[in-house]
Amino acid sequence: MDSGQVKRMTTRIIGTGSYVPEQIVTNDDLAAIVETNDEWIRSRTGIGQRRIATVESTSYMAARAAERALENSGVKAEEIDLILLATSSPDFCFPNGACEVQGLLGAVNAACFDISAACTGFVYALNTAHAFISSGMYRTALVIGADVLSKLIDWTDRSTCVLFGDGAGAAVVRADETGIIASNMHSEGSKGSVLTCGSRTNGNFLLGKKPELGYMTMDGQEVFKFAVKRVPQCITEVLEAGGISPEAVDHFAVHQANYRIIESIAKRLKVSIDRFPVNMEHYGNTSGASVPILLDEMNRGGLLKPGDKVVLSGFGAGLTWGALLLEW
Numbered sequence: 001m002d003s004g005q006v007k008r009m010t011t012r013i014i015g016t017g018s019y020v021p022e023q024i025v026t027n028d029d030l031a032a033i034v035e036t037n038d039e040w041i042r043s044r045t046g047i048g049q050r051r052i053a054t055v056e057s058t059s060y061m062a063a064r065a066a067e068r069a070l071e072n073s074g075v076k077a078e079e080i081d082l083i084l085l086a087t088s089s090p091d092f093c094f095p096n097g098a099c100e101v102q103g104l105l106g107a108v109n110a111a112c113f114d115i116s117a118a119c120t121g122f123v124y125a126l127n128t129a130h131a132f133i134s135s136g137m138y139r140t141a142l143v144i145g146a147d148v149l150s151k152l153i154d155w156t157d158r159s160t161c162v163l164f165g166d167g168a169g170a171a172v173v174r175a176d177e178t179g180i181i182a183s184n185m186h187s188e189g190s191k192g193s194v195l196t197c198g199s200r201t202n203g204n205f206l207l208g209k210k211p212e213l214g215y216m217t218m219d220g221q222e223v224f225k226f227a228v229k230r231v232p233q234c235i236t237e238v239l240e241a242g243g244i245s246p247e248a249v250d251h252f253a254v255h256q257a258n259y260r261i262i263e264s265i266a267k268r269l270k271v272s273i274d275r276f277p278v279n280m281e282h283y284g285n286t287s288g289a290s291v292p293i294l295l296d297e298m299n300r301g302g303l304l305k306p307g308d309k310v311v312l313s314g315f316g317a318g319l320t321w322g323a324l325l326l327e328w
């Protein structure tokens with residue numbers, strides 16, 4: 001066989017889905033519990049409201065989003081070889097959330113594990129699925145980002161509680177000749193203290209204490225500076241690897257933390273802000289769910305046409321950040 005004729009397989013997104021909790025919490029609702037107001041939140045972040053889980057768990061939302069992605073792709077649950085759930089707020093330490101999703105979907109043939117990379121989680125999980133698929137180990141994977149950060153937030157801390165919301169997004173991916181063109185993942189553990197959640201305090205009988213889970217803490221300005229520096233860098237890197245200029249990209253689906261961060265990224269890349277779809281006004285920062293919820297809205301809204309060049313990028317605690325360039 002002429003080896004020049006053999007096309008290398010990559011990973012293609014063939015279906016998307018999302019789920020957000022029923023309960024809407026507006027900026028005015030938050031102004032009733034902390035010293036804040038709608039104008040401050042909107043002007044600093046672009047967020048108008050968020051969904052907060054009251055009865056929905058992380059795995060439940062992940063499974064609902066996954067069901068919709070399976071339906072959208074036409075793939076049956078039994079065809080899934082791998083389920084990756086990106087989450088920082090799983091329902092349990094074990095079993096992992098991906099296994100719970102497997103049980104809810106009946107995806108009996110899948111290997112399942114969670115990925116912890118905070119708001120970069122979906123980008124990390126998609127990269128991981130891509131590595132398994134490119135190696136030939138698996139053919140079809142379900143990649144999910146789901147978080148219920150509302151259970152980890154200090155609702156008396158106005159500097160964090162106004163920013164986040166709950167939700168889930170999913171993508172079915174499969175080996176194909178077109179799809180992911182280039183990707184990267186980055187981490188900087190020495191800067192981890194700027195965005196943390198969970199206590200390091202052990203609880204055991206020697207200490208006479210029960211284990212306690214700490215709330216989220218954040219140095220907002222440091223996170224802001226990190227995001228506007230690192231996201232343009234990793235997007236530039238992925239575009240260079242794919243041999244594509246920023247102007248040739250049709251859509252940039254970037255983590256929905258803050259509208260001002262997205263404006264700054266667009267400016268640094270010298271690309272019109274119109275190429276950056278946004279939805280943080282409705283959902284706030286849904287952490288690992290933010291990129292796949294946005295992608296699902298773009299897909300179902302008819303924004304994505306076959307052949308479109310799309311960049312996905314996330315950033316968050318770790319610190320972690322990364323990007324993927326793909327052809328839709």
Ligand code: COA
Binds near residue numbers: 036220221257
């Ligand atoms: N409502 C009203 N005032 C608030 C407030 C709120 N919800 N939160 C903070 N403030 C106050 C501060 O106390 C401060 O008051 P002071 O000047 O009297 O001390 C003032 O607003 C300015 O605070 P500052 O932190 O300088 O605001 P900022 O312009 O940096 O905006 C963030 C704060 C959090 C919106 C911004 O830093 C940010 O978006 N950072 C990135 C956060 C992020 O995206 N995290 C998740 C990443 S995955």
